[in-house]
Amino acid sequence: MLSTVRSIALRALFLLLGLAAVTPLTAAASRGFNQLLDAVVRIDVREVAFEDGSRRFTGGVGSGVILDAEGLILTNAHVASPRAVEISVTLANLERVGATLVGWDHWTDLALLRLDLDEIKRRGLKFSHAKFGDSDRLSPGQTVFAVGTPHGLTRTVTRGIISNNRRYFEDNTGVRGYETGSFNTWLQTDAAINPGNSGGPLVNEKGDVVGINSRGYVGADNLGFAIPANTARRIVGELTRAGTVTRSYIGLVPGVLRDLENFYSLELNTGMLINSVDPGSPAARAGLRGGDILLAINGNKVDGRFPEQLPPIQNQIASQPVGSALRLSVKRGTQTADYEVVTEQLVSRVGEEWALDKWGLSVRKVSRTYARENQLPDDTGVLVIGVQPGFPAAVAGLSRGDIITKINDTPVASLESVKTAHAAYETAPAAVLVEARRNFRVSLYVVKP
Amino acid sequence: MKSPSVFLAILLILPAFARAADVAELWRERLKSVVAVEFFTETELDRRLSFAFATVVDDQGTIILPAAAISGRATPAQLKDFRIYRPGEPASNFSVGEYLGQDLYTGWHFLRIEEKGRAGLVPVTAFAGATATAPLIAEEIFGIGLRKKDEDFAPYFLTGRVAIVQTIPQRTAVTTLEIASPGLPVFTRDGVFAGLGTAGFGQSYVMFSERTRGGQGVVLVNSDECAAFLLADEILPHLGRIPTNVLGRPAPWLGANGLEPVDPEVAKFLKLESRAGLVVSEVLEGSPAEKAGMKERDILLEVDGVPLPRLKPDGAVVGHVEREIDRRAPGEVMKVGVLRGSERVTLDVVLEDSPPSPREVERKYFEQLGLTVRAFTYADGVNRRVKVADHAGVIAHFVKPSTALTTAGLRTDDWIKEIDGQEIKTFQDAAAKLAAIEQDTAKTEYVLLASRGGETAVLRVKLK
Numbered sequence: 001m002l003s004t005v006r007s008i009a010l011r012a013l014f015l016l017l018g019l020a021a022v023t024p025l026t027a028a029a030s031r032g033f034n035q036l037l038d039a040v041v042r043i044d045v046r047e048v049a050f051e052d053g054s055r056r057f058t059g060g061v062g063s064g065v066i067l068d069a070e071g072l073i074l075t076n077a078h079v080a081s082p083r084a085v086e087i088s089v090t091l092a093n094l095e096r097v098g099a100t101l102v103g104w105d106h107w108t109d110l111a112l113l114r115l116d117l118d119e120i121k122r123r124g125l126k127f128s129h130a131k132f133g134d135s136d137r138l139s140p141g142q143t144v145f146a147v148g149t150p151h152g153l154t155r156t157v158t159r160g161i162i163s164n165n166r167r168y169f170e171d172n173t174g175v176r177g178y179e180t181g182s183f184n185t186w187l188q189t190d191a192a193i194n195p196g197n198s199g200g201p202l203v204n205e206k207g208d209v210v211g212i213n214s215r216g217y218v219g220a221d222n223l224g225f226a227i228p229a230n231t232a233r234r235i236v237g238e239l240t241r242a243g244t245v246t247r248s249y250i251g252l253v254p255g256v257l258r259d260l261e262n263f264y265s266l267e268l269n270t271g272m273l274i275n276s277v278d279p280g281s282p283a284a285r286a287g288l289r290g291g292d293i294l295l296a297i298n299g300n301k302v303d304g305r306f307p308e309q310l311p312p313i314q315n316q317i318a319s320q321p322v323g324s325a326l327r328l329s330v331k332r333g334t335q336t337a338d339y340e341v342v343t344e345q346l347v348s349r350v351g352e353e354w355a356l357d358k359w360g361l362s363v364r365k366v367s368r369t370y371a372r373e374n375q376l377p378d379d380t381g382v383l384v385i386g387v388q389p390g391f392p393a394a395v396a397g398l399s400r401g402d403i404i405t406k407i408n409d410t411p412v413a414s415l416e417s418v419k420t421a422h423a424a425y426e427t428a429p430a431a432v433l434v435e436a437r438r439n440f441r442v443s444l445y446v447v448k449p
Numbered sequence: 450m451k452s453p454s455v456f457l458a459i460l461l462i463l464p465a466f467a468r469a470a471d472v473a474e475l476w477r478e479r480l481k482s483v484v485a486v487e488f489f490t491e492t493e494l495d496r497r498l499s500f501a502f503a504t505v506v507d508d509q510g511t512i513i514l515p516a517a518a519i520s521g522r523a524t525p526a527q528l529k530d531f532r533i534y535r536p537g538e539p540a541s542n543f544s545v546g547e548y549l550g551q552d553l554y555t556g557w558h559f560l561r562i563e564e565k566g567r568a569g570l571v572p573v574t575a576f577a578g579a580t581a582t583a584p585l586i587a588e589e590i591f592g593i594g595l596r597k598k599d600e601d602f603a604p605y606f607l608t609g610r611v612a613i614v615q616t617i618p619q620r621t622a623v624t625t626l627e628i629a630s631p632g633l634p635v636f637t638r639d640g641v642f643a644g645l646g647t648a649g650f651g652q653s654y655v656m657f658s659e660r661t662r663g664g665q666g667v668v669l670v671n672s673d674e675c676a677a678f679l680l681a682d683e684i685l686p687h688l689g690r691i692p693t694n695v696l697g698r699p700a701p702w703l704g705a706n707g708l709e710p711v712d713p714e715v716a717k718f719l720k721l722e723s724r725a726g727l728v729v730s731e732v733l734e735g736s737p738a739e740k741a742g743m744k745e746r747d748i749l750l751e752v753d754g755v756p757l758p759r760l761k762p763d764g765a766v767v768g769h770v771e772r773e774i775d776r777r778a779p780g781e782v783m784k785v786g787v788l789r790g791s792e793r794v795t796l797d798v799v800l801e802d803s804p805p806s807p808r809e810v811e812r813k814y815f816e817q818l819g820l821t822v823r824a825f826t827y828a829d830g831v832n833r834r835v836k837v838a839d840h841a842g843v844i845a846h847f848v849k850p851s852t853a854l855t856t857a858g859l860r861t862d863d864w865i866k867e868i869d870g871q872e873i874k875t876f877q878d879a880a881a882k883l884a885a886i887e888q889d890t891a892k893t894e895y896v897l898l899a900s901r902g903g904e905t906a907v908l909r910v911k912l913k
Contacts, residue, residue: 253904260909263870263896276905290905291867291898333870375834375903397712433718435746441707442730442746446714 032207033145037157038128039066040200042090042149043075043099043113047083050362053388055355057085063148063200064089064113065209066129067236071115074236075199076214077104078175080111087113090154091127103239106178106348107247108227109214111199112239130201133208135187135228138165146191146213146224148200160191160222167225168307174215178350183247183315184231185308187211190222202226247318248343250326251281252294254310261305264293264331271295271331272304272313278372286341288330295336296329318346349373352415353385356422358429359447360391365415366403381405381412384436396445398436405442406435472591475640476606481505481571483593483633484512485534485602486546486560490523493814493821493847502595502630503533503560504645506574506688510567512546513688515632516556517648524808525550525695533562535569536595536604550692553700554775559691573634577685578641584611584622584680589638592629592646594674609676616760618769620680623650627674635678642685644678699779702803704736705729705743706831708770710763719748719788725757725766726750726788734830734837741798744789751786751795774800804828811876812846817887818910819849822865824876833864834903842866843879845899857908859899866905867898886912 043062048055062079066072073089080087080101087099097119104111120127138144142162150156167188174180189202193213202211211226238245255275261268271293277284294302294313302313320326322345327338351365363382371379381403387394398404404412407421425432431448482505490497501518505511512533519528531546544566549559562570584590591608609626622644629635629646637643648670655664707730716724727749732739750757752773760766777783779802786795804827812823822843830840845863848854859865867873868882886895897908 255907260896260907263894263909273907275907276900279903290900291870291907373903396714431714431718433715437730440730441709442728443709444711444715444719444728446712446718448714 030206033203033205034207035128036065036130036201036203036207036209037147037155038092039130040064040092040147040155041066041073042152042154043073043079043199044088044090045080045084046086047081048085049083050353050355050364051386053355053360053362053386053391053393054357061149061152061196062198063196063213065147065199065201065212066115066127068129071099071117071120071127072102072236072240073099073113073115074201074212074232075111075113076175076212077106077109077111077178077180078214079199080104080113081106081176089113089115091125092155093126094154095123095125097123097125103243103245105235105239105245106175106180107182107245108184108231108235109175109180110212110227110232110235110239112236130203130207130209132229132233133204133206133210135165135210135230138162138187138204138210138228140165143205144189144191144210145203145205146189146193146197146200146226147203148193148197148213150192150194150196152196156197158192160189160224162187163190163223164188165228166308168311169225170311172349178348182311183318184227184311186214187226187228189213189224189226191224192222193224197224246322247346248320248322248324249281249346250317250341250343251278251283252276252288252317253278253290254294254304254314256307256310257293257305265334266293266331269303269305270301272302272310274330279375280372282341282344283328283339286328286339288328288339288341289332291332293331294328295331298327299329317343351383354415354419355386356393356418358391358426359393359422360388361393361398362386363404363415363418376403381437382415382418392447392449393445396434396447397443398434398445398447402436402438402443404434404436406433408433472638473606475636476591476593478571479573479576479634479636479640480536480593480604481569482573482576483536483595483604484562484570485536485595485598486512486514486518487530487532487534487543487598488519488546488548489529490520491527491529493816493849496529500598502632504632504634505570505572507572508567508570510562510564510570511549511691512560512562513555513557513632514560515645515647516551516558518632519551519558522808524812531560533560533566534598534602536593536602538601540598540601548695550695551697552687552690552692553697554772555687555690557690573642574685574688576634576636576640576642577681578637583614583620583682584637584643586611586613590622590624590628590635590643590678591638592635592678593633594627594630595633607674614680616758617762617765618758618760618772619683621647621677621683622680623677625676627671627676628678629675630673631675642681644680645684646675646678648672648675648677650675650677696809699802701774701777701779701781701800702737703774703783703798703800704733704738705749706731706733708749708767710766711748712763721748721750721788723759724750725759725763727757727766727770729787737798737801738785738796741785741796742794743785743787743796743798747787747789747794749785749787750793751784753784754786807844807846811880813880813883814847815883815887818883819852819854820845820859820883821847822876822879822883825864829864833900841875842873842900843876853911857897857910858906859897859908859910860901862901864900865897866900867896869895 041064043064046059049058064073064075089099098116099113102112146158167186170181197213200213201209210229213226215225217223253276255273257273274292276290277288326341347367349369351367353364355362364385366379366381368379384402429449434445486501486503501514503512503514532543533546545563546560551558588611594605594607596603607628609624609628612623614622631648635643651668651670656667657664708727711726729747732743783798810824814821823846873879893913
């Protein structure tokens with residue numbers, strides 16, 4: 001909210017997913033570069049959407065890069081998510097093969113797919129794979145190439161330079177409504193990237209993958225952003241191992257210290273400002289509050305003077321195992337004290353979604369994070385994200401934004417309890433009493449055949 | 450063969466002429482019950498001019514303005530220079546009015562005209578009928594409209610017929626055409642006071658544009674004239690409710706927040722037959738309702754043993770209950786019948802005077818800083834989901850645009866919790882701290898900890 005850091009004009013960023021326009025390749029291609037070209041794929045995804053009170057299907061096109069001989073493909077989380085029902089990969093030789101989702105991580109906008117190796121074997125297809133370069137060694141001005149499927153134009157290569165190697169931006173709804181960018185900085189490039197480039201690699205002249213192209217500014221010329229390879233490498237490891245990335249959360253909202261050192265009597269480059277502490281979070285329970293200065297985590301000093309420095313600090317906290325005790329050294333006024341904070345698992349504000357077709361209602365589970373942000377007493381309930389006009393829920397008066405807290409006499413503790421009530425209605429349609437809240441006002445509705 | 454029909458026509462028309470002349474006379478006489486009111490609302494930066502129309506209610510120069518005539522955000526101290534104009538007289542002739550306050554139950558603002566300005570005024574009660582009778586459907590009603598100041602508030606005649614009479618929750622007649630300026634009286638054809646014109650009734654239109662295809666629905670509200678009036682029996686019994694203080698205290702308080710009507714389908718499901726009910730969304734901390742044992746999600750069914758009326762639209766029942774509270778005095782017991790699960794419970798609620806509202810509490814404008822702060826109120830706690838024990842700090846009531854404060858990110862209605870690292874407990878803490886900052890010419894910056902939407906932020910405000 002108040003934090004300027006968080007409210008950078010990120011809404012103007014578009015996701016590079018979609019379809020038309022070409023820039024020709026004019027680079028002297030090395031052997032490594034040619035091999036890279038053979039590792040870049042086009043990804044067509046058909047996925048389910050729950051938005052309008054029903055289950056519908058949508059589709060999109062993105063890019064990806066094959067990482068190994070086992071057929072692991074790295075792409076963006078906003079290209080392939082758990083909502084995908086059918087993923088089809090077009091190899092460099094233009095052959096199409098099926099793939100499945102291994103896992104995704106919207107925080108870094110990365111997803112991992114696996115090619116259907118049986119199909120590959122059966123059809124005798126061949127593919128190449130790329131290798132990661134070191135993104136920490138990139139310097140502004142260095143030549144890079146973006147490879148992908150802009151607007152559906154497969155195998156498009158564009159050239160540019162690294163415009164900035166440590167761009168900070170966070171977007172609370174950046175990956176299809178999910179949070180992104182809190183734990184990593186981004187590479188900025190002027191290599192032309194367009195909708196459809198999403199998930200394709202950003203490579204150096206040797207063909208090493210230094211980043212995964214992800215997004216660009218709407219209405220701007222050649223302001224593109226990529227996830228650094230060193231971040232991607234770590235996430236690929238996690239996704240391969242566990243299918244998901246588990247992070248720790250303590251509830252600190254960081255701010256930059258720039259210009260505030262005098263006020264807090266701090267040496268330059270010392271500490272991170274805590275702008276806010278989420279109510280009810282581990283940090284709040286430990287007694288931390290907005291205006292405190294975080295000096296060190298487990299004895300390791302932190303420096304959050306500039307916005308670019310915040311994601312690594314956030315990542316340091318997030319990388320701790322869930323449930324571990326952190327020793328935070330905190331300055332408040334003239335006092336410095338240590339606080340022990342036990343981490344809990346980080347959850348997205350976006351809960352699981354489902355469509356209750358017979359009621360014409362699509363819902364999303366209220367997550368702990370959503371409840372905190374919206375000052376709800378707890379995570380009971382499901383949020384209405386769509387109603388189909390003329391269907392029972394709409395006729396009863398329910399609308400988008402309502403939070404259903406109770407169905408008949410059963411509090412809605414999980415998405416499962418809503419599904420159960422809906423299944424009962426499906427077999428024997430009968431009037432159901434629904435309790436819902438909107439802006440803290442509680443209303444009753446009768447959903448009936 | 451022609452003459453009989455001509456004769457017949459004359460017979461029919463003649464009385465109509467005679468009666469029309471009567472109405473004009475009746476109308477002219479009743480102009481003595483109406484005045485135009487001009488006043489200023491002074492805020493930190495502006496001095497806003499407003500006009501409203503008022504009805505004379507007694508021979509002490511007391512006049513009433515409708516609730517909407519004065520913004521609810523303005524404090525009585527901000528209302529300045531009330532001037533009273535007579536319809537059709539040169540605007541250079543005016544008398545001075547004194548603001549007496551707003552009555553909570555009726556919503557009226559009461560004013561008193563200075564003594565020398567009262568000559569020739571006739572209270573509207575002089576035109577009241579012997580018995581209060583509701584107007585009949587199709588009955589003709591006439592009233593007074595007033596033009597703007599540049600036309601000397603010239604009066605004009607308005608007339609229409611009663612289309613429907615509804616209880617929403619006040620008894621209100623809607624008319625076929627506009628019958629009065631807002632707040633001005635209307636009369637039956639015989640000149641009997643029928644009620645006061647009430648604004649806010651919009652009409653739905655479809656707007657077509659040459660550029661876009663299809664029509665777009667719009668609701669248009671005529672803010673100069675009304676096609677509805679509150680019936681005389683909603684007015685006459687309450688004209689004596691002249692506030693004894695400008696804040697309109699005492700203000701009875703129940704503390705059941707977010708009353709949401711149950712619709713007929715829900716009532717049927719809950720086996721409430723055709724009764725009206727209101728879901729209590731929230732029982733406020735420390736309120737009379739809480740003390741009496743009211744619970745969240747109770748369904749309010751009765752007040753003093755009387756079932757809530759089934760009013761249409763459903764939401765009108767909320768207004769009914771609010772008026773049931775407002776017409777009582779703090780200390781009175783209100784018996785409230787609720788449905789809790791499947792159980793009927795009766796609660797004896799002892800109403801209390803409500804906690805001070807944001808417009809009543811201390812506030813101060815720091816001109817150099819471009820900031821008005823006011824004390825944190827009970828209502829601020831409710832809106833921000835803060836327990837009474839945690840009430841502290843001050844509210845940024847006004848933040849001057851394009852100043853260092855807005856650059857720092859402070860906005861109106863932010864909750865200031867710390868100033869320069871010092872926790873702010875009370876309004877006095879904040880006022881002292883801000884005054885010191887304002888006076889310290891050597892100071893180059895100050896730092897606020899502000900909260901918005903449950904999240905805090907440290908704001909650095911540059912002074913130079």
